[in-house]
Amino acid sequence: MHKHVVNGYVANDIIKSSLPKVKNDDGMATQFKEGFNLSRNMMKIAGYFELIGSVLLILSIFNKKFARLGALMINVIMGGAIYHHLKAGHGVKSTQSAMKYFLLNLITIIDSFKK
Numbered sequence: 001m002h003k004h005v006v007n008g009y010v011a012n013d014i015i016k017s018s019l020p021k022v023k024n025d026d027g028m029a030t031q032f033k034e035g036f037n038l039s040r041n042m043m044k045i046a047g048y049f050e051l052i053g054s055v056l057l058i059l060s061i062f063n064k065k066f067a068r069l070g071a072l073m074i075n076v077i078m079g080g081a082i083y084h085h086l087k088a089g090h091g092v093k094s095t096q097s098a099m100k101y102f103l104l105n106l107i108t109i110i111d112s113f114k115k
């Protein structure tokens with residue numbers, strides 16, 4: 001049961017994060033361009049990965065393979081976020097949120113392989 005609560009927690013937060021990206025928000029696009037030198041298209045791709053990954057985490061109550069795929073999709077983006085924050089010189093503190101979700105998803109992925 002605890003894994004579904006964790007997956008729901010991650011999915012809820014990541015969906016909130018993904019919506020401005022998917023909606024092609026100008027402010028978010030400016031942050032991606034100025035903060036990370038990433039294009040609006042990259043922002044939208046990240047948003048869709050987050051959104052689809054979150055939906056899959058929610059669907060994991062039906063099958064743990066959804067959890068595995070959703071967590072993997074989100075972790076691709078969280079890994080990129082960690083990398084780009086550090087590359088931009090924002091410091092380790094700016095990566096804490098992405099690291100938290102990355103680790104929670106890593107636990108989900110490992111747990112999904114248990115019989």
